Amino acid sequence: MFDTLRNWVLQLGRRTRQAIAISAIAALVAIALGTWSVAQQPVTISFLVRAVEAEQLQLLVDQFEAENPDIRIDIVQGPNAADAVENLYTTSFLLGDSPYDLVYADVVWIPKFAAAGWLQDLSDRVSDDDLSAFLEADVLSGQYQDGLYRMPFRSDMGMLYYRTDVLDEIGAEPPETFEELLALAQQAQTETDVTWGFVWQGAQYEGLITNFVELVSGFGGFWVNPDTLEVGLDSPEAIAAVEFMRQVIADGITPGGVTNYIEEDSLRMFENGNALFLRNWPYVWAEANKDGSPVQGNIALKPMVHAEGQQPAACLGGWGFGLAVDTPHPDEAWRVVEFFTSRQGQKDFVLEFAYVPSRRDLFTDPDILAAFPHYQQLLEVAETTVPRPPVGQYAQISDILQRYLSAAITDQLSPEDAMQAAARETRRVLGSPDNNA
Amino acid sequence: MTTTHPTATPQANATGIPWKKVLLWSAIALTVIFSLGPPMWELLTSIKTNSAITADSVVYFPSLDQFTVEHYVQLFQRNQFHIYIFNSALVAIVSTVLCLGIGSPAAYALARLRIPGEQIVLACVLVVTLFPYILLFLGLLDLVRALGLANNYLALIIPYTAINMPLTILVMRSFFQQLPKDLEDSAKIDGYNTVQMLWQIVLPMTLPALVTTGILAFIFAWNEYIFALTFITRESMKTIPVAAAQLGGTTLFEVPYGPLAAATVIGTLPLVLLVLFFQRKIVQGLTAGSVKG
C-alpha cells in the first residue's frame, strides 16, 4: 500500500508535488496558529442570575475581568422569580450539555442539585480554616451528606422590624415572646394611630414557608429532621405555629389581606406607617429609611419573637456559588468563585447594594458600619438562623406545605386537618418513618 | 366543501328598521373587535414610551412625544432577537419540509394503494392528533438525553415533524382521493413505476395541497412551546415563544412591559402575514384535516 502511494506521488509532475508540499505546510501552519490563538483566547465562565441581580453583579464582574484578562464572565439574565431560575438550571442540568459553568444558587437548591449529582464537591478546594471566616449556618447549608457544594456569597435572614416611635408612645420595650407581641400590638392599635399590629407574608409561595419556619422553631417544633427524615408538621408545636398565624388574623392584629401578601405588600404597609411590627428580610432597612419614607429614622430590628423558654429563629436565605459538575473549565470557574466570595469582593458588593455579607467579620467592618450602623444588630439576628430542611426533595415538600398552610390560614381547613394532611404527603414524598400517632 | 352562498334571504320588513342588518353588522363589528383587540393592544403598547405605558390613566393612542421604537431596538440590540427569529424559522421550515417529504408518500399510499392494516394505521393517526404534548414530553426527554440531542435543533425538528404528521397525512390523503385516478392508471400503462409516477405526475398536481399543509405545519412548529422550553437551554438556540416568555426585567419592580409587547409583535408578525395571504388555504386545510378525517 505504501508502495502504491509512493508510485503515485512519483508519477505526479514536479510542479504538482511542489504545490502539494506547500499546501501541506500552509495547512500545518494554519492549524498551529489556530491552536495557539484558541489557547490565547480567554475562557468564558457562564452562569444564570435573576435579572435584577445580574446588573448588580456586573460591578464585581468588571473588577474581575480587569484583573484576570484570561477569563471572561458571561452572566445570563434570567427571570426575576427565584423559582423560575431554579427551574432553568434544573432543566439544563437534567438535559445534559448545560451552558452554565457555575450555579448562582439560593440556599434551598443545594440538596437537590447535589443529590442529583450536578455539583462538584468543593471540600478539596477550600480549607476548614477558610470556611471558618463565614457565618456557620451559611457554610452548613452548603453541605450535603459529606460534601461541600456551595460557597456562601451573600446571606439573608428573616427578622422582626418595629416602630421605635410607637413603642415609645405606649412606653414599652420591644417584645421577646409571642404573647408580648400580641399584647403590644393590641395596645398600640387601640392607643396610637397605627392601624395594624403585625404584618407578614401569607400568600401561597416560598415566603409563607419562611414565616412558618421561624414560628415553628420559635414554638420549639420542627418541619423535617434531615437525619431521620422524621416529619414534625402534625406535632402540637407546628399546629401552634399555624394557630398563631390564624389568631393574629382573627384578632384583627394582621389585615385579612395578608393571605395574599408577599414581601413588598407587607413592606408597603409598614413603610406607610400603618403597622407596628413587620416580619421581613434585611433589605427593608434601607427601603424604609430612605428619604421621604414616613417611618424614616423610627424603625429598629431584632430577632424574631418566640415562645416562653424557646430560642428566637431567623429563617436562613441567601445566595452562593456552586461548581457545575460538567464544566470544561473548573479551575477558571473556581477562580471566579474565590473572587466573588472573597472579603474584598463581598465588601464592595455590600457597600454598593446594602446586601448582607456571608463573612462574619464584615458585619463589624468599620467601613460597612459607617454606611450601615444596623449591621451590628444584623449579626445578632444572623446568630439565630435556622435552615429550611436540607433534603433533596425540598422544592416538593415546600410546595406541599405551602398549599396546606394557605388552606389553614384562609380557613379552608382547620390547622389540625391541614397539618395532618401536609405531614402525610410529606412523609410519602420523603419515605419517612411513620411517626403519626 | 361546497362553494359559498348567501344565506340571508331578503325578507320584507314591516317596521322599516332593518333589524337583520343592524344585527348582522353589530355581529361583524363585535367579531372584528374581539379578534383584533388584543393584538392591537400589544402593538400600541410596543410603540409607547415607558412612562406612557405606566401612566396613571391608560394611554390608548400614543401622542407624538409618547411614541418610541426603543423597545424594538432593545430587543435586537440587547436581547438578540434576530437569533431567536432565525432559530424559530429554521426549525419550523426544516420540520415542515421533512414532514411533507415523509407524510405525503404515506398519505398517497393510504389513499390509493390497498394495503392490509390501512384502517388501523388511519385510526391511529386520527387518535394521535388528539394527544396533548404534555403526555409526550417525559418520554421524549428520555430520548433526547439518551441520544445526546440536548441543545440540538434535531431535538425540536424531530418532534415537530411528528406532531404535524397526522395532519399532513389526513389533509394530503383527502387531496389524493379527489385526484382523478385515470392519470395514474395511464402512467402505469406507460411503464412508470409507482415512485416515478409520484414524482413526475402526481407531485406537480399536488403542489397546492402541499402549500396548504405546509402552512399549517409551519404555524404549528413556529408556535410550539413545551418542547422548545424543555429541550433547549442554550440562550443562542432558543425559539421566539420561549425567549419572549423568559424575558426578564431589569429590576424587581420593573416588568419590561414595552419589550414584552414588542416581542409579542415580532413573534406574531410572520403568522399575521401568513394568515393575510393564505387565509383560504388555512381554512381549507383545517377543515380537511379534521372534518373529513
Place this chain on the structure above:
Amino acid sequence: MTQDYIRQRERRTGWLLILPALLVLLLVYAYPILRAFWLSVFTENLSTNLEPVFSGFENYGRMAQDGRFWASLGNTAIFTAASLVLELILGLGVALTLDQAFRGRGWVRTIAILPWALPTALIALAWRWIFNGEFGVWNDILMRLQIIGNPINWLGDPNWAMLGVIAADVWKTTSFVAILLLAGLQSIPQDLYEAHAIDGATPLQSFRKITLPLIMPQILIAMLFRFAQAFGIFDLIQVMTGGGPGGATEMVSLYIYATVMRYLDFGYGAALVVVTFVILIAVVAIAALYLSKVRHAAGVEE
C-alpha cells in the same frame, strides 16, 4: 398470476411509502406513552438517587391521596368545561355571522382566523398584560364603563385568575371552532331553508330544526379537538399565571411538568401522565361512539 404479482408489489411499495412516517410517529407518540406506562410502576426520584426501583402501584396509591393532584384535576375540569361551552357559543355566533353575505366578508374572515394562528405563549403574554392589575387595559375599560369601582388584580387574585385564563383560551380558540362550524354551515343546502320558510317557520325555528342537527357532526368534532387541547393545556397557563396564584389555575399538565422537571420525581410523573392519558382516551372513545351515531342519524335524515 401477474395480477397477484402486481398486488404484492403494490402492497410492498405501499408499506415502504408509509414506513418512514410510521417510524416517526412511533418514535414521538408510541414510545413516550409506552415508556410512561412502564416507568409508572417504578419509583425514580431523588430518594432513590434517580435510579428506578420497582414499586408496583405505589405511585397510583400516592396519587389517590395527593391533594394537589385532585385540585389540579378539578381546575382542569373547570377550565375545560367553561372554555368549551363559551367557545361553542361564541364560535357558533362567529360562524353564523361569517356565513352571511356582506361586503368585505373575506377580510372579516381573515381577521376572525387570526387568533387561532398566533403563538399561544405570546398570546398569553398579551393577555397577562391586558389583565395587569396596575396598568391593565381591561381594568380601565371596566372602570370607564363604571362596572367596577376599583382596579382588580385579575391574575393575582385566586378567585379571578381562573376567569382570566379561560378568557384568554376562549379568545385564542374560538376561531378554530368557528372555522369548523362555518364549513358545516356552508354544506347545508339552501333549499332546505327555503322549503322550511315556505312552511311558515321562523328563522329561529329553522335554526333549531335544520341548522343545528345538520352541523351536529362538526360541533362534535370541534368539541372533541378542543376537549383534548384544553385538557392538556400547558403553554397558555404556564406563561400567564404559572399555575398560580396559590395553585388556583394549576392544571394537571402543569403538575406533571413540575413533578418531572422541578421535583425530578420521574416515576410519579409517569403515573400522572398515564392517568391523564387514560382519562383522555376514555372521553374520546365515548365521544367517538356518540359521533358515529350522530353522523349515522344525520346521514339518514339527508
